[in-house]
Amino acid sequence: MNDDVRREVASFIETIKLPFQDRSTYLETACSGDENLRRKVEALLEAHDRIGNFLEEPPFGPSIE
Amino acid sequence: MKEIDQLPQAEAEPEGLRARSTKIPVARGTLTGYIRQAPRVDNMSDATVMLAAIKAGDSKAADELLVLVYGELRRLAASKLAMEAPGQTLQPTALVHEAWLRLVGDRSSSFKDREHFFRACAEAMRHILIDRARRRQTMRHGGNYQRVDLEDADLVAPALPDDLLDLNEALDKFASEFPAQAELVKLRYFAGLTIEEVSEIMGISISTVKNYWAFARAWLLKEIESEREA
Numbered sequence: 001m002n003d004d005v006r007r008e009v010a011s012f013i014e015t016i017k018l019p020f021q022d023r024s025t026y027l028e029t030a031c032s033g034d035e036n037l038r039r040k041v042e043a044l045l046e047a048h049d050r051i052g053n054f055l056e057e058p059p060f061g062p063s064i065e
Numbered sequence: 066m067k068e069i070d071q072l073p074q075a076e077a078e079p080e081g082l083r084a085r086s087t088k089i090p091v092a093r094g095t096l097t098g099y100i101r102q103a104p105r106v107d108n109m110s111d112a113t114v115m116l117a118a119i120k121a122g123d124s125k126a127a128d129e130l131l132v133l134v135y136g137e138l139r140r141l142a143a144s145k146l147a148m149e150a151p152g153q154t155l156q157p158t159a160l161v162h163e164a165w166l167r168l169v170g171d172r173s174s175s176f177k178d179r180e181h182f183f184r185a186c187a188e189a190m191r192h193i194l195i196d197r198a199r200r201r202q203t204m205r206h207g208g209n210y211q212r213v214d215l216e217d218a219d220l221v222a223p224a225l226p227d228d229l230l231d232l233n234e235a236l237d238k239f240a241s242e243f244p245a246q247a248e249l250v251k252l253r254y255f256a257g258l259t260i261e262e263v264s265e266i267m268g269i270s271i272s273t274v275k276n277y278w279a280f281a282r283a284w285l286l287k288e289i290e291s292e293r294e295a
Contacts, residue, residue, distance in 0.1 A: 009280055047290075055285070
């Protein structure tokens with residue numbers, strides 16, 4: 001993993017462990033002025049919060065038609 | 066692979082697999098036809114030999130293993146679905162483990178062997194599902210209403226073929242940026258492996274698997290949505 005990729009993964013992982021209200025303070029520090037990174041992670045967090053059972057169902061079943 | 070070569074070639078080989086090998090063990094016509102004409106191959110020793118070769122660094126053996134696993138999984142999936150009660154969902158993980166027992170048996174206890182095997186399974190399963198989703202889409206859009214054999218009707222995503230194809234596209238993109246996390250998705254989603262199994266195979270901790278999994282799901286959901294909006 002290059003550094004950008006590592007930071008994106010790491011910031012996301014650390015942030016989802018935090019209570020909702022602490023996230024943005026943490027992100028501010030973690031991204032330290034890197035707006036691009038911050039936007040990316042925020043978009044991921046938004047998706048994470050409504051992930052539901054996406055990809056948790058097996059990809060196939062019997063015919064449904 | 067000698068005996069497998071004698072099988073007729075299929076009309077609808079998945080493109081990705083065709084590029085790897087021209088010796089796809091898939092027969093024309095119905096699946097039952099395929100099972101009948103398939104010679105009694107000693108797949109078990111083939112797989113064991115290939116696993117040993119992969120361990121010794123033979124990259125061609127990995128391709129051959131993929132082809133073998135692909136054929137076995139397809140056969141298993143179809144025969145299971147033919148027997149399942151309607152409405153039941155086929156678990157990829159059950160297929161993968163049964164394929165392991167049939168192709169390798171319990172002779173090999175090395176987890177390193179399982180690693181190569183499960184990676185091949187994940188890849189083969191992805192090809193099977195994507196190929197089917199493509200064919201379904203073509204049938205739907207092209208009005209190609211010819212008789213659909215069991216083989217074509219059996220494996221259906223509970224979601225729509227479009228969803229699966231979108232996921233596959235997003236996954237390719239994901240893999241170019243996040244190869245390790247994409248590998249995890251293949252093992253977890255397409256081969257149905259548990260968090261613990263993925264952890265062992267990839268040599269990373271269980272909590273890392275969970276974290277990567279959460280990251281991958283969020284990333285893929287977002288990517289699929291933004292492609293649809295575009």
